[in-house]
Each structure stands twice: as structure tokens, then as C-alpha cells.
Amino acid sequence: xxxxxxxxxxxxxxxxxxxxxxxxxxxxxxxxxxxxxxxxxxxxxxxxxxxxxxxxxxxxxxxxxxxxxxxxxxxxxxxxxxxxxxxxxxxxxxxxxxxxxxxxxxxxxxxxxxxxxxxxxxxxxxxxxxxxxxxxxxxxxxxxxxxxxxxxxxxxxxxxxxxxxxxxxxxxxxxxxxxxxxxxxxxxxxxxxxxxxxxxxxxxxxxxxxxxxxxxxxxxxxxxxxxxxxxxxxxxxxxxxxxxxxxxxxxxxxxxxxxxxxxxxxxxxxxxxxxxxxxxxxxxxxxxxxx
Numbered sequence: 272x273x274x275x276x277x278x279x280x281x282x283x284x285x286x287x288x289x290x291x292x293x294x295x296x297x298x299x300x301x302x303x304x305x306x307x308x309x310x311x312x313x314x315x316x317x318x319x320x321x322x323x324x325x326x327x328x329x330x331x332x333x334x335x336x337x338x339x340x341x342x343x344x345x346x347x348x349x350x351x352x353x354x355x356x357x358x359x360x361x362x363x364x365x366x367x368x369x370x371x372x373x374x375x376x377x378x379x380x381x382x383x384x385x386x387x388x389x390x391x392x393x394x395x396x397x398x399x400x401x402x403x404x405x406x407x408x409x410x411x412x413x414x415x416x417x418x419x420x421x422x423x424x425x426x427x428x429x430x431x432x433x434x435x436x437x438x439x440x441x442x443x444x445x446x447x448x449x450x451x452x453x454x455x456x457x458x459x460x461x462x463x464x465x466x467x468x469x470x471x472x473x474x475x476x477x478x479x480x481x482x483x484x485x486x487x488x489x490x491x492x493x494x495x496x497x498x499x500x501x502x503x504x505x506x507x508x509x510x511x512x513x514x515x516x517x518x519x520x521x522x523x524x525x526x527x528x529x530x531x532x533x534x535x536x537x538x539x540x541x542x543x544x545x546x547x548x549x550x551x552x553x554x555x556x557x558x559x560x561x562x
Contacts, residue, residue, distance in 0.1 A: 285396060288400035288401065289399050291400075292399055292400050292402075292404055293399070293430070295405065295406040295407070296330070296407045297408050297409070298409050298410070298433065299412065299425075299429050299432045299433065300318070300409060300410070300411050300432075300433055301414055301422060301425050301426070301429075301432045301434050302314055302315035302411060302412065302413050302434075302437060303416070303422050303436055303437070304416045304436065304444075304447070304448065304451065305416065305436075305438065305444060305446070305448040305449070306417070306444055306447040307338075307415075307416040309416075309437050309439045309444055309468055310437060310439075310468040310504075310510075311437045312333075312340045313344065313510065313520075314435070314437045314466055314468060315333075315411055315412075315413035316344045316345060316413070316519050317519045317521045317533055318435070318533075318536075318537060318540065319331040319368060319409070319411040320364070320368065320519040320521055320522060321533060321534065321537035322409050322411070322537060322540075322541070323366055323368040324366070324521070324522075325537070325541070327408035327541075328367075328407045329368045329407060329408065329409045329410075330369040330371075330407050330409070330411070331345075331368060331370045331413065332370075332372075332402075332410060332412045332413070333370075333371065333374070333413045334395050334398065334412060334413065334414055334415070334421045334424075334425065335414060335421070336384050336386065336391055336395075336415070336421065337383075337384050337415060338415065339372045339373050339374040340514075341372050341374075341413055342370070342374045342375065344513075344514045344519060345370060346364075346516075347362050347364065347370060347375075348374070348517065349380075351375055351376075352371070357401060358401060358402070358403050359397070359398075359401050359402045360403055361403065361404065362375060369407075371398050371402050373394065388420040391421060392420060392424045395425065399428060412425055412429075416447075418450060422454070426455075426458045426460050432460055433460065433463045434460055434461070434462045434463060435463050435466060436451050436452065436455075436462065436464070436465050436498075437465075437468055438465060438467055438468065438492070439469045439484045439485075439488075440467055440469070440482070440484045440485035440486050440488035440489060441484040441485055442485065444484075445492050448465065448492060449492065449496065452498060462498045462499075463499065463540055463543050464498055464499035464500055464540075464543070465489050465493045465498060465499070465500055465501060466489070466502060466503075466504065466536060467487075467489025467500075467502070467503040467504070468503075468504045469484055469505075469506045470482075470489070470503035470504060470506070471483070471503075471506060472506040472507075473505060473507075473528070480505075483506060484506075489503060499539070499543070501536045501540065502532055502533075502535055502536040502539065503532065504529050504532055504536075505528055505529055505532070507520070507524075507529040509523070509527055510524075520533075521533055521534070
């Protein structure tokens with residue numbers, strides 16, 4: 272058997288594993304943004320945790336290979352993955368949420384991932400097909416900003432993916448998310464909606480809202496582009512502190528305006544699901560509902 276035949280057989284085997292893996296995952300949510308620095312990973316992490324808190328079976332896959340931050344935000348930094356033969360065991364966050372990130376494979380957190388497209392595509396496919404995700408209600412996928420190899424690979428390799436697009440009210444960010452929306456439409460990827468992050472800072476002294484990055488741009492863009500608006504998250508120093516300390520803000524400061532608004536955003540994401548995806552009685556994908 273020559274090398275080309277072996278490579279083709281390995282590729283076909285991986286494609287079969289990807290199909291098998293995805294067959295027991297009900298919804299795949301690609302959290303994306305047009306530019307960096309808008310809080311996309313914060314939204315992805317807190318969305319995954321919010322869904323898990325509601326009793327859903329949830330996985331979080333970080334495909335931001337050059338800037339993986341999800342493990343830091345979940346307090347899982349430094350934990351290594353267990354590889355059993357050809358299968359990768361994901362890390363687990365409190366309550367059983369499954370997490371995978373390239374950061375777990377790096378011996379030094381300062382190591383730069385310097386890869387071209389084919390290598391990145393190969394790793395993402397491994398994250399899908401070689402990880403023991405099991406039955407899930409939601410797989411939340413944190414992609415790097417823009418419309419490059421990583422989101423394109425998800426769009427092509429994960430049929431049925433849906434996009435949650437994150438922006439700030441700033442005009443530059445809004446310009447870029449229009450490209451993200453166009454990207455999704457060109458690839459026939461449904462868009463769950465837009466989240467406007469860093470939307471106003473409440474002054475701790477007078478209580479007045481200060482629109483540091485403008486206001487309402489995400490909602491206006493949603494209307495102009497014909498997509499749903501999921502909500503606006505205020506700029507809150509507590510959100511930054513939570514991420515730095517390894518605790519999602521929906522857990523660390525659940526009574527804050529940001530966490531309360533995020534609960535509403537998460538519920539809108541759930542309601543956008545097909546009827547068979549919305550669980551009842553805490554049942555999860557792959558589990559039978561009790562009569």
C-alpha cells in the first residue's frame with residue numbers, strides 16, 4: 272500500500288468519525304466576530320456556561336488557535352488533555368461541560384502557534400471527529416475574528432452550524448460584522464442573531480450610562496441586515512475581573528446587569544432552536560426522557 276492510499280484511507284476514516292460525532296450533537300453554534308477585541312470569547316464562554324446551567328448537555332470547542340483564551344476564562348488553564356489511542360478526552364468544567372482547546376496541547380502558554388491553513392484545518396477536524404464529545408444539546412464553537420480558515424472550516428465540516436455574531440457599537444466593528452453576515456449567507460449558514468457587547472458603562476458614582484463606543488449600532492445593523500438582535504451587554508469591570516480570575520461572569524456575578532442581560536440572550540438562543548432541541552425535564556442529547 273503506497274503513502275497516498277494510506278493518507279486517503281486515513282482521511283476517509285476521519286470523515287466517518289466526524290459524521291458519527293455530529294450525528295449526536297443537536298445544535299452547533301459558531302460564535303464569531305468581524306474584528307478582534309469585541310469580547311467574542313467572553314460571549315462564547317458565558318453562553319456555553321449559561322446553557323449548561325439550564326441543564327443542557329454542552330461542549331465548548333475553542334478553534335481560535337492563535338489566541339486561545341477559553342481555558343483561562345474557565346479556570347482550566349494548565350490542565351492537559353488525555354489522549355487514549357485515537358480518541359481525545361475533553362476537559363470538563365464544573366457540572367460536566369466538555370471543553371477542548373489547543374492551549375491544552377501547548378507545553379508553554381507563551382508558545383506561538385505558527386501554522387498555515389492546511390495544518391489549522393487538520394487540527395479543527397481532529398477537534399470535531401477525534402474528541403469524545405458524546406451526545407450534546409449544544410456545541411459552542413469559539414472562532415477567531417474574521418472570515419478566514421477557521422470559520423470557513425467549521426462552515427464546511429460541520430453541517431447545520433449557526434452563527435452568533437458579536438460586535439461592539441463602534442462603527443468600525445459594525446462595518447466588519449456586515450462582512451461576517453455576508454460570509455454566513457454566502458455559505459448558507461443560518462444566523463441566530465447579533466450580540467452587542469460593551470454597550471454603555473454605568474457610572475459608579477452617578478449611575479448615568481456613558482456610551483464609550485456609541486450606542487445601538489448592533490441593533491440598527493441587525494434591522495438593516497434582516498437578522499435577529501439578541502441583546503446588548505453593558506461594559507462592566509466585573510466581567511473583565513471574572514475572566515481574568517477564571518470564573519465566567521454569569522457564575523461569579525449572577526445578579527449584575529451584565530449577567531441578567533446575558534440570561535435573556537441565552538434564552539433567546541435556546542428559543543431559536545428547533546422544537547426537538549428544546550429539552551424538558553433536564554433531559555440531554557443521547558438520553559431518553561422519562562415519562
